[in-house]
Structures are given as C-alpha cells and as structure tokens.
C-alpha cells in the first residue's frame with residue numbers, strides 16, 4: 001500500500017519520469033492518491049477507468065455524488081445538440097462535406113447527427129455500451145465500442161474530434177498517436193479537455209470547488225505545459241494549443257456565494273450571460289407612458305456593461321492560460 005509522499009515508482013504517462021503523489025478528496029467524497037509530474041505540470045490517477053465507464057457509471061460519480069441530477073436521455077440529447085451546434089460552427093466547414101469524420105466518446109451521438117445533417121459521413125467510438133447501441137441502432141450511425149475495432153475497420157478520417165474525453169483515457173500519448181494513424185494525410189485531430197490550471201481552484205481557492213474538481217473516472221488533468229510535452233513526444237511541434245474560458249463570471253460568483261456546483265446543461269461552460277441579456281429585455285409592467293424608451297436605453301446599457309465585463313474577464317483568464325478548457329489541434 002502506498003503512503004502519502006511515498007517513493008514507490010509510478011512513471012508519468014507522458015514523459016516517463018517518476019511522479020510524486022498526495023491524497024485528494026474526489027467528487028464522490030472518496031479519498032484517492034493523486035500523482036503529479038512537475039516536468040509536465042500534469043496530475044493523474046494511476047488506475048484504468050474503462051470498465052466502469054463501459055458499465056455506465058460515469059454520471060453517478062460526476063453528477064449524482066455532487067447533488068446534480070442525471071439528465072434523461074432525451075434531455076441529455078437536447079442539451080448535447082445545443083452544445084454541438086457551437087462545435088459545428090467552430091470546426092466544420094464546407095470542405096468537410098462528403099468526408100469521413102470520427103468522434104471518440106460520442107455519447108448519444110448528438111454531434112455526429114449534426115455532422116451527418118451537414119453532409120459529412122460520421123463515425124463514432126463509444127465505450128458506454130448503452131449509448132453505443134443507441135448510436136448504431138437508433139441513429140443508424142456506425143459506432144465502435146473501442147479504438148481496436150475502429151482500427152480494424154480500415155477507415156481513415158479527415159477529422160477526428162474528442163470533446164471532454166481525453167481525460168478518461170490511459171496512456172494518452174500512445175492513444176493520440178493511434179488516432180493520428182487513423183487520419184488521412186492532411187487531416188486534423190481536434191481535442192477539447194479540462195484545464196488543470198483553473199482560477200476557481202488556484203486563484204479563488206474555493207474549497208467546495210477543490211473537492212469537486214477531481215473525479216475518480218477522469219484520470220488525466222492536463223495543463224497547457226502537459227500538452228506541449230505530449231506534442232513534443234509525438235513530434236508535432238506545429239500543434240495549435242490554446243485555452244478557452246467556457247464559464248462566465250456569473251458561474252464563478254455562484255461558486256463564491258454557494259461553494260457548490262450548479263447545473264448548467266453545458267459541458268465545460270454555461271449560458272448565464274445569454275440568459276441575463278434575455279432577462280434585461282425591456283417590458284412594460286406598470287403601464288407608464290414613455291416607459292419603452294427609458295427602459296430600452298437602461299436595459300441596453302446594463303446588458304452591454306455586463307457583457308463587456310464578462311468578456312474581458314474571460315480574456316484575462318485565457319491570456320494567462322487559465323481558460324477552463326484546453327483546445328488543441330494536431331495536423332497530419
């Protein structure tokens with residue numbers, strides 16, 4: 001059995017140097033041994049969560065254990081579609097029509113459905129057997145249960161996406177190399193994963209958030225430095241690496257006030273700014289003549305002020321590499 005700060009050798013899965021460890025409390029309340037590689041600025045757990053993920057256990061540790069509801073499939077699908085539209089806007093262009101696109105960790109297949117609607121040919125990999133069956137049988141989109149069966153299918157892809165998936169995958173460098181092998185020449189691999197460098201944890205030091213940050217199924221906690229190390233070992237120095245702040249200032253202040261999470265229906269982000277702007281639409285509630293003009297101007301000024309503040313707040317976090325998402329693109 002390992003003890004805190006023990007020297008038992010666990011190598012860093014990225015660089016192979018020996019890592020150090022300390023105990024952390026994870027989201028479900030358990031205490032676990034977390035490993036850290038100083039060179040890669042990378043935290044990790046040393047177990048393989050794959051069998052538990054396959055058995056549909058993720059939402060229990062990720063959501064229920066923190067008092068958040070597990071959405072039904074229909075609600076999950078509707079939320080997933082909304083979020084996927086933003087990914088389509090960002091990463092899908094007209095050149096992608098007719099090409100093969102793979103999403104690893106496709107869940108219920110909402111992103112792949114939009115890929116098909118946009119005219120490309122979608123494929124999925126999903127370890128959760130319940131969801132993989134839904135994608136295959138209900139959406140009629142080919143979905144593999146693991147990377148091995150995708151490799152043996154002989155398909156090659158123009159784009160491969162991983163949205164909030166790499167954090168669950170053991171030996172990430174080897175895995176990414178296998179994904180690069182599945183790309184066509186000139187194809188790209190697009191990865192979004194949470195950032196270890198997080199303002200709520202490292203700047204505000206919010207205790208509730210620190211106990212919420214680590215989840216027993218998510219074994220990789222990368223910083224931008226970890227990704228620079230990964231692309232160095234993959235010999236892909238031209239990879240684009242950036243952080244993106246998906247959560248608003250309002251979300252941060254909610255943590256400050258309540259010390260607890262709140263359902264946002266978005267993975268790694270929220271729509272609180274949009275909701276507030278909608279709330280600030282002028283309405284005549286008192287029947288006062290001339291209200292339209294006065295309320296319209298005031299609501300407009302306030303909405304603009306809040307929006308500008310939030311957008312500058314996010315820019316500062318991103319400038320220092322503290323956006324809550326790391327986004328990187330590797331080209332073959």
Ligand SMILES: [Zn+2]
Nearest residue numbers: 012015037040
């Ligand atoms: Zn390392």
